[in-house]
Amino acid sequence: MAAIEVEELTRTYRSRKGVFRRTTTVVEALKGISFEVERGELFGLLGPNGAGKTTTIKILTTLLLPSSGSARVLGFDPAREAQKVRGRIGYVFGGERGLYDRLSAIHNLQYFADLYRVPSADKRRRIAELVELVGLTGRERERVETYSRGMRQRLHIARGLLHDPEILFLDEPTIGLDPIGAREIRETIAGLRQAGKTILLTTHYMFEADALCGRLAVIAGGAFVATGTPADLKAAVADRTIVEIETFGVPEATIDRLRSVVGVTRVAVEARDQAQVVLVQSATGAELVPSLLRELEGSAVGKVVTREPTLEDAYVELVGSA
């Protein structure tokens, strides 16, 4: 039996506005997704904001009911057998929220240990182990409101692991962290995977998914656009070459002209500091550079680099064509 089984899961949100002329807005957050996560696997859900990642995690962690479809977590239905699921899973989300800021880390952990039925005899030892695991030793008696974002995130992970859950749901655990903080969290996650935990991770950082996940699914607009290993996803664009052109203040009309150059399959623009980096996918690569530069005449152009596609390019391709 797989640790997580999801079949044709849908979720629709309805929101109403107005007092006299009430209008109802309907948003289809999930449009029938299906997947399985095996025990001990680290499965990634990748997608842009609003793609349906958090909705999926909330349904699986019993916080949201699906509109239709079914899910099983360790054999239990999170909609109907919520209590059975809750004791067996840990849920950690990213960001500043989810902790009692005025209290110390120890007080937070003691409270959640009681809520998650950690035996009294084990509580102190378990908390000490986790404080050490997430690198908060020496700071655990300070108020959480004095913690950096990275420290809070590590405390979140400690909270999620208090009852030694079989499955850990990590919803964008590195969001908003500085590079060092994010790297520390990734190291912690990699350690948990090595320890045999089943982990469902959502992220929109491609390198993170590439480094951590055994398998992943790309979700966009509430539907899966691809599933497989990171290598499988990269293979989808393996026949392409990426030309990165650093530009400054290029108008949209020029970008459109690049799209019409023969051989170009996709053009995306990324903002990096003051520059716009134009990412051009094609099957021909370097041969195309003179044609591209001709279209950019009159614009300020910096570095031009030709490279192999990364998982991020595969992601852009998949999400962009969804």
Place this chain on the structure above:
Amino acid sequence: MIRAFFSGIRIHVLQFTKNPFDVSGVLLWPILYASIAYYLLDAKNDPSLLLSASLGAAVMLMWSLVVIGSSGALEHQRWQGTLELLVAAPVPFAAVIAPITIASGVVGAYALLATLAWGTLFFEVPLAIEQPLAFVVAIPACVLAIGMLGLIMAATFVFYRAAFALGIAMQYPVWIAAGLLVPLSVLPDWVGPVSWFLAPTWGFRAIQEAALGRTPWPDIAMCLLLSAIYLVAATACLRGFERLARRNGTLQLT
């Protein structure tokens, strides 16, 4: 579950004491409520009413602290993202939410005693308790009953995002219908039966009867009976509202 319950009370009282704004409010409100008893209810012209009016004001404050404290605490939990984590805990939801209202009740018990103390200090309220044992029993019975009524309210606070505003609105009807603000005898007859279902009515009477040396024990028994009824009703409401919140996706603000 019992450990989670007591741990919850501890953590919520701790959380409350770490906020200077909340603490200063609880220090100042008893003076305000003692003043209400003395001036607004005009008890100063009738010394026999002075203790009753002070007790009424004290129970008013206790109810306010429970309903505002629990609604404010739940709204704060929603803002700080802990409400979802409380719902996701494997212990029954009532055992997670009840400590919030009981913790507010504990703060309310302190405020009750402080209101009486300020009344004695500033307004010469005669603090002669005729039945000290019954008085000491009546206070926790009143805290429990009011806390459990707060628990029913908390069920709605879990569902509605504007919990705090709802909590403030719930103060006044109970003040009036429980006979705390004015005696029930001056209100229309139909208010009487309504008051029987409200814990503050019996909590106030229990404390008052103990203080005046009458028969507090039936009122204390009513507090306990109502607490049990409220607990059953609140558990059902919490289960229903939790499911509604999961269906409608209202457990968080974002």
